[in-house]
Amino acid sequence: GSTKDTAGGGGGGGGDGKIGATVPLLTSPFWQAYNNYVPGMAKEAGLDALPTVNADNDTQKQITDINNLLNQGVKGLVVTPLDSAAIVAGLNQAERKGVPVVSVDVAPESGKVAMVVRADNKAYGTKACDVIGERVPEGKVIQIMGDLASVNGRDRSEAFRACVKEKYPKLTVLEIPADWQAEKAASGLEGLLTANPDVKGIYMQAGGVYLAPTLQALERKNLKFPVGDPKHIVLVSNDGIPQELDAIRAGELDATVSQPADDYAKYGMYWLKKAMAGETFSEGPTDHGSTVVETMPGILEDQLPAPVVTKENVDDEALWGNSL
Amino acid sequence: MTEVQSRERRVHGTDRPERAFRGMGRLPRLRELALVPALVVLLIIGAIVNDSFLTTGNLISILGASAALALVVLGESLVLISGKFDLSLESTVGIAPAIGALLVIPSGFGTEWHAAAGIATILLVGAVIGAFNGFLIVKLKLNAFIVTLAMLIVLRGLLVGATEGKTLFDMPEAFFTLATATFIGLPISVWLALVLFAVTGFVLRYHRVGRSLYAIGGNREAARAAGINVDRISGLVFVVAGVLAAIGGLVLTGYVGAINANQGDGMIFTVFAAAVIGGISLDGGRGTMFGALTGVLLLAVVENLLTLAQVPSFWIQAVYGAIILVSLMLARFTGGKPQT
Amino acid sequence: MTEVQSRERRVHGTDRPERAFRGMGRLPRLRELALVPALVVLLIIGAIVNDSFLTTGNLISILGASAALALVVLGESLVLISGKFDLSLESTVGIAPAIGALLVIPSGFGTEWHAAAGIATILLVGAVIGAFNGFLIVKLKLNAFIVTLAMLIVLRGLLVGATEGKTLFDMPEAFFTLATATFIGLPISVWLALVLFAVTGFVLRYHRVGRSLYAIGGNREAARAAGINVDRISGLVFVVAGVLAAIGGLVLTGYVGAINANQGDGMIFTVFAAAVIGGISLDGGRGTMFGALTGVLLLAVVENLLTLAQVPSFWIQAVYGAIILVSLMLARFTGGKPQT
Amino acid sequence: MSGGVETVVEALGVGKRYGPTVALADVSLTVEAGESHALVGRNGAGKSTLVSLLTGLSKPDTGTVTFGGEPAPPIGDREAWRTKVACVYQHSTVIPHLTVAENLFINRQPTRRGVISWSRLRKDSRELLDSWHVDVDVDLPAGELSVEDRQLVEIARALSYGARFIVLDEPTAQLDSDAIGRLFVRMRELQDAGVTFLFISHHLQEVHEVCQAVTVLRDARHVVTAPVADLTRAQLIDAMTGETGGLTVTDAAERDAVAADAEDVLTVAGLSGDAFTDISFGLRRGEVLGIAGSNASGKHQIAETIYGLRAPVRGVVTMNGRPLPHGDVKAALRAGIGCVPRDRHHQGLVLGMSIADNAAMSVLDRMGPGGLAAPGARTAVATKAIADYDIVAAGPLQQADALSGGNQQKIVLARALGSDPDVLVLINPTAGVDVKSKEALLGQVERVRAEGKAVLIVSDELDDLRPCDRVLVLRAGDLVAEHEAGWSVGDLVADIEGVTHD
Ligand SMILES: Nc1ncnc2c1ncn2[C@@H]1O[C@H](COP(=O)(O)OP(=O)(O)OP(=O)(O)O)[C@@H](O)[C@H]1O
Numbered sequence A: 001g002s003t004k005d006t007a008g009g010g011g012g013g014g015g016d017g018k019i020g021a022t023v024p025l026l027t028s029p030f031w032q033a034y035n036n037y038v039p040g041m042a043k044e045a046g047l048d049a050l051p052t053v054n055a056d057n058d059t060q061k062q063i064t065d066i067n068n069l070l071n072q073g074v075k076g077l078v079v080t081p082l083d084s085a086a087i088v089a090g091l092n093q094a095e096r097k098g099v100p101v102v103s104v105d106v107a108p109e110s111g112k113v114a115m116v117v118r119a120d121n122k123a124y125g126t127k128a129c130d131v132i133g134e135r136v137p138e139g140k141v142i143q144i145m146g147d148l149a150s151v152n153g154r155d156r157s158e159a160f161r162a163c164v165k166e167k168y169p170k171l172t173v174l175e176i177p178a179d180w181q182a183e184k185a186a187s188g189l190e191g192l193l194t195a196n197p198d199v200k201g202i203y204m205q206a207g208g209v210y211l212a213p214t215l216q217a218l219e220r221k222n223l224k225f226p227v228g229d230p231k232h233i234v235l236v237s238n239d240g241i242p243q244e245l246d247a248i249r250a251g252e253l254d255a256t257v258s259q260p261a262d263d264y265a266k267y268g269m270y271w272l273k274k275a276m277a278g279e280t281f282s283e284g285p286t287d288h289g290s291t292v293v294e295t296m297p298g299i300l301e302d303q304l305p306a307p308v309v310t311k312e313n314v315d316d317e318a319l320w321g322n323s324l
Numbered sequence B, C: 001m002t003e004v005q006s007r008e009r010r011v012h013g014t015d016r017p018e019r020a021f022r023g024m025g026r027l028p029r030l031r032e033l034a035l036v037p038a039l040v041v042l043l044i045i046g047a048i049v050n051d052s053f054l055t056t057g058n059l060i061s062i063l064g065a066s067a068a069l070a071l072v073v074l075g076e077s078l079v080l081i082s083g084k085f086d087l088s089l090e091s092t093v094g095i096a097p098a099i100g101a102l103l104v105i106p107s108g109f110g111t112e113w114h115a116a117a118g119i120a121t122i123l124l125v126g127a128v129i130g131a132f133n134g135f136l137i138v139k140l141k142l143n144a145f146i147v148t149l150a151m152l153i154v155l156r157g158l159l160v161g162a163t164e165g166k167t168l169f170d171m172p173e174a175f176f177t178l179a180t181a182t183f184i185g186l187p188i189s190v191w192l193a194l195v196l197f198a199v200t201g202f203v204l205r206y207h208r209v210g211r212s213l214y215a216i217g218g219n220r221e222a223a224r225a226a227g228i229n230v231d232r233i234s235g236l237v238f239v240v241a242g243v244l245a246a247i248g249g250l251v252l253t254g255y256v257g258a259i260n261a262n263q264g265d266g267m268i269f270t271v272f273a274a275a276v277i278g279g280i281s282l283d284g285g286r287g288t289m290f291g292a293l294t295g296v297l298l299l300a301v302v303e304n305l306l307t308l309a310q311v312p313s314f315w316i317q318a319v320y321g322a323i324i325l326v327s328l329m330l331a332r333f334t335g336g337k338p339q340t
Numbered sequence D: 001m002s003g004g005v006e007t008v009v010e011a012l013g014v015g016k017r018y019g020p021t022v023a024l025a026d027v028s029l030t031v032e033a034g035e036s037h038a039l040v041g042r043n044g045a046g047k048s049t050l051v052s053l054l055t056g057l058s059k060p061d062t063g064t065v066t067f068g069g070e071p072a073p074p075i076g077d078r079e080a081w082r083t084k085v086a087c088v089y090q091h092s093t094v095i096p097h098l099t100v101a102e103n104l105f106i107n108r109q110p111t112r113r114g115v116i117s118w119s120r121l122r123k124d125s126r127e128l129l130d131s132w133h134v135d136v137d138v139d140l141p142a143g144e145l146s147v148e149d150r151q152l153v154e155i156a157r158a159l160s161y162g163a164r165f166i167v168l169d170e171p172t173a174q175l176d177s178d179a180i181g182r183l184f185v186r187m188r189e190l191q192d193a194g195v196t197f198l199f200i201s202h203h204l205q206e207v208h209e210v211c212q213a214v215t216v217l218r219d220a221r222h223v224v225t226a227p228v229a230d231l232t233r234a235q236l237i238d239a240m241t242g243e244t245g246g247l248t249v250t251d252a253a254e255r256d257a258v259a260a261d262a263e264d265v266l267t268v269a270g271l272s273g274d275a276f277t278d279i280s281f282g283l284r285r286g287e288v289l290g291i292a293g294s295n296a297s298g299k300h301q302i303a304e305t306i307y308g309l310r311a312p313v314r315g316v317v318t319m320n321g322r323p324l325p326h327g328d329v330k331a332a333l334r335a336g337i338g339c340v341p342r343d344r345h346h347q348g349l350v351l352g353m354s355i356a357d358n359a360a361m362s363v364l365d366r367m368g369p370g371g372l373a374a375p376g377a378r379t380a381v382a383t384k385a386i387a388d389y390d391i392v393a394a395g396p397l398q399q400a401d402a403l404s405g406g407n408q409q410k411i412v413l414a415r416a417l418g419s420d421p422d423v424l425v426l427i428n429p430t431a432g433v434d435v436k437s438k439e440a441l442l443g444q445v446e447r448v449r450a451e452g453k454a455v456l457i458v459s460d461e462l463d464d465l466r467p468c469d470r471v472l473v474l475r476a477g478d479l480v481a482e483h484e485a486g487w488s489v490g491d492l493v494a495d496i497e498g499v500t501h502d
């Protein structure tokens, strides 16, 4: 990192200077990893973070959490909106108290944020579509979707659908709304595979949840063949947790889109630190290889790269999944 | 000793009516207050754990955060007292404001109604859902639990379907007023909840309709034999509960500033928890509005406390459940009788 | 005419016991079979909608997908028949196998036990949770609904806490066998569920413990007065349900090949839906294992059908709920009596 | 039935069936203004069904009901029904969690501008109960009342509606003689004021005491209606049973006394508990022992303690020389005690289960190997009970809640005897049982006694105590007297009430 801590020592507690961070849910390995990164990354940035609060997939609770943190007098916030719109009330509260906010993973619909740190979820869907499209000339592909009410899930679904329609029209998309739940993925997949044994590819929108049930269902249907086997069904997942990387190494999984859990935490703190110091930002390249873009009037977004991981780059040290 | 005494009192109750009366009058009261000790303990712990806990700002936050829940609990309590069940209220919390919003916002159904008409529709949707539940349960005599569970799923599905999973946000300010505008420092939603609790509490205690509710929940046949129009009142309660849930949904909409396609999801657990901890019996015929309100407050305080106490996020839920369990035991041992 | 005939039957049943007996025997049977017409209709629709619906492969899929649910429904049904409630079973489905796994896998507690010990522990955890619930409810006489709701939250929290939200993957093969190994084409889990349903059904009908369960659920006081050890059996039922939920959790673990920190979340709704649609009364004392099983199958068939039909995903849930509602009405009008 | 007297209610050819059961077939009944009209019949004859038709709880399948010549109000219009008729139903219609006061004035609480006045409600109910000499706290939840108090509250409520026609379905079954006396006084007063009664009871002497006309139902049909004075008790019984030949009541005075050297099978020593203190007595083989006392005397509690339904505070119960554990029904059963508990709805039956299940409930563990209790075996038990005790039922698989109360009681007795006990504890065994069945029940007691077993009868009805070799009298928790067989009613009642007999 280029920024060094300015707060001398490390013990300097003091009520002031504390910052708050939220997580949207803790039952996803991805967010669990993020949650683990937060305190360390905060310290690295010279910030003193209160324990993260978990909205437990409840938009109302997330607003309440933000209010509670503000009531405790935090000087900065890193929020991870469950929803782009259902966060605005919280942002407004923060603005009223003059507390700068960095939004991670989801850009708010409106409201004041110093910076949005995210990787583009639409791009995930498109990337996954490309990986499958390159390997599967024609036939049926399945996408195992998330909670239909989640923006991230919806962005991935729409982008995947749109990309297939546009670039790979010979593919047909079958869908399973699995609600980020493993057993729904398993039973839905098994049902579809029975009716469509000729499926050629599968996109799992959350590897952390769907990888195991997918492999298990393929095994039960005797459709599990290693990458390279002509009967292999192309599998692409999303998240980049260590188990996905292992599966790529083992030749079970073709690719995953690595969602940078570590960078989410790291650059969330990075921008927050600056914002608390009163800095304002503008479009342009950053010191960490990404670019800041103004996606909507007044909303700046640090678009972190979300690399596609395949057998070729699976051992890359820079992947957060390799550094846990 | 005491056994003999209470025996005496029963047998010769009339000898000293005032005494016996006072003695026995206390029991139901006690029960209503069962949660108060637990609440006090929590407030003390809160004050010790975190300086900002007992600040006005924080207390207002707690109330504001629980207004929507309180309204739904109010509705559910009425249904429970009447001896029935309504799980679908949690879905009404989502679908009612969503339909109102879709009728109003430009990106909705395209009707672009006036905000007032939209809000009226919200209440109407709540009433219609309640009436439909009431019809299936009271007239067709279907099982309330399973009817409202199916309704919960249908309505949740309709919400996702109608919004295509998208969050609705560009509602007119009027949709948010309940939660954002304040009166003497408290959000209107809190005042509304308080007034509705007070009015309902009064009706339940001092009006025949309120008493009929207890009678119906306590013994349907006896209530019918006593001339109470059991079916009409039972059906009506579902309508009222639906409307209250719709108002709760509107409050929530204002609180969050948007309507997520998940709005209300899973809320019914908390609703039941608040009502039952607050002394509303699942068997019907028992419970008070004051009790239900303490149930809501207990949960809200615990949740607030856990955040302020900086319990590591992984363990918050476990601690939350444990506190409920302990409060329950405390209520059992201070409140006396086992709760059913 | 008929009046005179049935009149005959009424008076002094012993004159023609077999005849009277047959006459009355039909009623309860009918009730058990209430869902069968709905199931048949669905199967026909399925066959029309999708060619592969009625294939062996797909039917096996349906069974395999519902084995875990079936086991939990079995446990819940027993609790319901005994007149109680257990919401926490859904959390047991997650926490029990997770603890077993953490004791075994390298990345767990570090104990690295043998797989067999781990699996034994899973059952033990289920039993302990059940025993604890039983203790609070039967001995301390706390309200079952709220105790098990609190337990649900605690255990869910413990699962998140113990795993720190991680998904547990690298379990030994033994953890998966139930769901992956097959016998005559069907997964062991399905056989297990079938056998357990059959045995339980047998016990409920032919064994004194089973009859005691109905008696307890029907009228606790009368059961006690008849010399049935109400407390012991009530407590035991929670233990059995806990163990069944733990086995269900193990089956689910094998089915999905991992333990996610939200394993079981929200499952209790489906469990209740299956049991109650299947004719298990929430008031206790009524219902059969055959009925409960048809409830499970109905839900599984609907879900499978909706996936195969590729109903637009946004509307799947609404359709799912609507089908349940309609099946329910169908059952009501074919099965006769209103369900309570 | 002289002409000119106006008709209060008339049922014309009414019929009602419940599934396969015909509860009432083509029954006609006319009740004249100002009379007290008795309705009698054996258990299951259809009396309560007729009551439900006359009070608008259900609709006749056939026939019509008219009040003073006008057709009955529609079923839904409870208000209209209430102006026509008030009723004390056999099954409780109190709302358990509401107070006694509120139960008395349910749905007609005194209000001031629509607001319920609780103080007036309490005052009014206190006055109402005082006029009945009912010593219960009006603020007690009605569910906590004793069966008797509850019955009195319901009677007081029904009579307070001011209706001109009142139906009483077995109001006296749970009352002691004092309370019955007060009820009759009140009935006569009201009748003098022009109120008409339809009165149901299995105590035929009561029919003769308060009624002028009587209608007999048998097997769902109308048999006869006549002035009470025209029918003797024996004729009434013949009409009810459809057979001739009176009743045989066993009186212990007419048989040999228990052998002096007969050993005690059950002893109670220094027993104290809910509502009784330091009670000791022995029960010998071949003996029938009665316990009498008012409802508040603690007699029920003693019996319940012996059977393990309650745990004593002090003292011990020994069975065949071995002390019984406290409050353990199973142990009592195993030691050879059988019991008919006090309240058949509360403790006796699982109403949602079949006759077979109910009859077999306390012998489930001895029906087959390994705890098996196959349906066939259970049905056999029930079939035998139906035959032995003359139970009117569609068959052993009929649900218990579809039976008339008297028949329900017989099932409870059959079950108590089903475990072949050495000691039979009977609490109010004949409450609500028709005369013929009562004879049969007491006949069973005699049979059991003759087999060398022992019976303990706790009853409000002196008739039930006739077969007893000894009767202990309990007052306010203390044993105050003992009477040998052949006691005089006057002496016994004097001891029960604690007045000196002159
Ligand atoms: N709800 C019901 N379902 C089925 N059968 C019923 C029902 N109610 C009453 N019966 C039957 O109708 C018949 C008449 O019952 P009813 O209660 O009128 O008799 P009763 O004359 O009042 O008898 P008792 O003297 O025992 O009170 C009985 O055979 C009874 O089993």
Ligand SMILES: Nc1ncnc2c1ncn2[C@@H]1O[C@H](COP(=O)(O)OP(=O)(O)OP(=O)(O)O)[C@@H](O)[C@H]1O
Binding pocket: D043, D044, D048, D049, D052, D057, D058, D090, D091, D169, D170, D173, D401, D402, D403, D404, D405, D406, D407, D431, D432, D433, D434
């Ligand atoms: N309309 C009804 N609906 C449902 N159940 C009924 C109805 N009428 C009677 N029963 C049932 O039939 C049973 C017999 O009723 P009934 O009033 O005759 O009993 P009872 O008067 O206590 O009998 P007994 O006269 O022998 O004491 C009751 O337990 C009741 O559950």
Ligand SMILES: O[C@@H]1[C@H](O)[C@H](O)CO[C@H]1O
Binding pocket: A028, A029, A030, A031, A146, A152, A180, A205, A206, A207, A208, A209, A238, A239, A259
């Ligand atoms: O990547 C996904 C989504 O971001 C969602 O929030 C839940 O689980 C993660 O795995």
Ligand SMILES: [Mg+2]
Binding pocket: D047, D048, D049, D090, D169, D404, D405
């Ligand atoms: Mg009757």
Ligand SMILES: [Mg+2]
Binding pocket: D047, D048, D090, D169, D170, D404, D405, D406, D432
């Ligand atoms: Mg009767």
